[in-house]
Amino acid sequence: MGSAYRGCEHTLPLLALHAALQGRRQDRGGLAGLDRDLNTFTLKASYVIPSPGEVLEGGGVVVRGGKIVDVRSSGKHKASGEEIDLGEAVIIPGLINAHAHLELTDLEGKIPPPKSFTQWLGKMAAFRIEDPNRDLSHAVKRGAQMSLEAGTTTVADIANTNDAFRVLPGLPIRKRVFKELITLDPKKVAAILEEAIRILSEFPRDGLGYVGLSPHAPYTACDKLYRGSALFSKGQDMLLTTHICESEEELEFLSKGTGSLATTLRAFGFLDNWKPPGLSPVTFLESIGAMTSPWLLAHCNYVRDEELPIIKKSGSSVVYCPGSHHYFGHKRHPFPKLLKEGINVALGTDSLASNKSLSMLDEMRFVFANYKEVSPQDILAMATVRGARAVGLEGRIGRLSPDFEADLSVVELPRSGGSVLERLLQPEAQNIFTMVAGKPCYDRYGLFVKEGKRRA
Numbered sequence: 284m285g286s287a288y289r290g291c292e293h294t295l296p297l298l299a300l301h302a303a304l305q306g307r308r309q310d311r312g313g314l315a316g317l318d319r320d321l322n323t324f325t326l327k328a329s330y331v332i333p334s335p336g337e338v339l340e341g342g343g344v345v346v347r348g349g350k351i352v353d354v355r356s357s358g359k360h361k362a363s364g365e366e367i368d369l370g371e372a373v374i375i376p377g378l379i380n381a382h383a384h385l386e387l388t389d390l391e392g393k394i395p396p397p398k399s400f401t402q403w404l405g406k407m408a409a410f411r412i413e414d415p416n417r418d419l420s421h422a423v424k425r426g427a428q429m430s431l432e433a434g435t436t437t438v439a440d441i442a443n444t445n446d447a448f449r450v451l452p453g454l455p456i457r458k459r460v461f462k463e464l465i466t467l468d469p470k471k472v473a474a475i476l477e478e479a480i481r482i483l484s485e486f487p488r489d490g491l492g493y494v495g496l497s498p499h500a501p502y503t504a505c506d507k508l509y510r511g512s513a514l515f516s517k518g519q520d521m522l523l524t525t526h527i528c529e530s531e532e533e534l535e536f537l538s539k540g541t542g543s544l545a546t547t548l549r550a551f552g553f554l555d556n557w558k559p560p561g562l563s564p565v566t567f568l569e570s571i572g573a574m575t576s577p578w579l580l581a582h583c584n585y586v587r588d589e590e591l592p593i594i595k596k597s598g599s600s601v602v603y604c605p606g607s608h609h610y611f612g613h614k615r616h617p618f619p620k621l622l623k624e625g626i627n628v629a630l631g632t633d634s635l636a637s638n639k640s641l642s643m644l645d646e647m648r649f650v651f652a653n654y655k656e657v658s659p660q661d662i663l664a665m666a667t668v669r670g671a672r673a674v675g676l677e678g679r680i681g682r683l684s685p686d687f688e689a690d691l692s693v694v695e696l697p698r699s700g701g702s703v704l705e706r707l708l709q710p711e712a713q714n715i716f717t718m719v720a721g722k723p724c725y726d727r728y729g730l731f732v733k734e735g736k737r738r739a
């Protein structure tokens with residue numbers, strides 16, 4: 284990769300210049316840059332993609348006080364503050380992971396692809412029941428760090444335990460944390476919601492933290508829990524999310540009350556006095572009055588055509604999780620049709636209990652390789668501007684534009700592979716720098732390092 288940087292050596296800080304002269308940049312462990320405290324600076328690279336349809340050559344992004352103040356292409360750019368040149372790379376809006384469970388990060392590689400979705404759920408239930416007091420703080424921290432290293436600046440995280448609520452406020456990633464709610468017993472709903480609201484009210488809203496409620500799924504959350512969550516979120520600065528239309532088992536359970544999900548839940552005594560609504564999942568949510576609010580609908584792998592107008596009318600977004608979808612061997616995802624219908628679709632990683640990676644670039648590459656009818660612009664949009672809308676932060680993140688938060692990712696490009704966007708989606712493209720609110724959170728080559736002050 285050495286010669287790719289020859290054109291920009293004169294502007295690289297000394298440490299990086301030294302590495303470039305040796306023919307390669309040095310990997311500095313990723314976190315060295317956190318020492319640097321700059322208020323105003325200009326990030327430069329071979330390309331800047333401020334939004335999916337725009338590619339600027341030799342551009343720069345000016346950051347002041349954690350916000351973007353200017354984005355310019357080469358020549359038009361007037362330097363502001365110290366210039367940091369990131370070389371043969373592209374500066375893109377920070378990637379937005381619209382569906383994750385960071386607390387499950389330590390299950391990486393531990394659950395092989397199951398025979399059925401219900402079998403996998405059984406394994407997850409066993410993990411929870413085996414040690415309900417297990418401390419998942421380490422997993423949350425590790426998941427957040429892996430995300431930052433992969434160029435993710437915002438994560439929509441579903442928290443079943445309270446560890447994420449305790450740990451995430453101290454971490455530099457932007458986050459929308461959802462309290463997961465589970466009960467099929469209407470009598471328990473008031474107490475569960477009360478406790479959830481207490482937890483959310485204590486979560487610091489420091490500009491990086493946002494909250495939400497997540498009734499788990501139509502087979503684990505009763506209609507009163509869905510309605511109560513929707514009612515409470517109205518007028519609050521919070522969002523709703525749920526897993527929905529994820530498996531064929533879920534569809535059978537709701538329409539007929541049969542199948543492996545019904546058998547398992549009945550064995551645990553969860554379905555006493557329960558009758559199947561005889562509806563598809565989104566139609567069911569509408570029938571109980573829950574679709575009067577916009578939802579972040581995770582998966583929708585088996586959503587039906589008649590459900591699409593309900594999703595669109597409610598202003599809800601859909602999150603497609605390519606790696607997790609592939610792990611379960613689901614049928615081809617209908618998201619290209621959803622996009623055509625005008626529904627907002629974002630991308631998510633889900634957790635390492637059903638995916639190999641927490642990298643949004645990996646998810647984007649999967650889509651690029653498997654859905655030829657979807658343009659690279661649409662793929663980048665799903666991970667940025669559409670993701671921003673999905674997590675309720677449209678107009679603040681998802682684009683590189685004046686007054687937007689300085690959340691960005693810098694990806695080193697392979698020298699060939701088509702257009703800049705197509706090169707971004709090649710397996711060789713690697714995130715080298717991640718910034719959230721103007722603060723470097725991952726800095727592979729130590730470009731933000733002050734001379735002699737690099738962290739060990």
Ligand SMILES: [Zn+2]
Nearest residue numbers: 384526581633
């Ligand atoms: Zn999930």
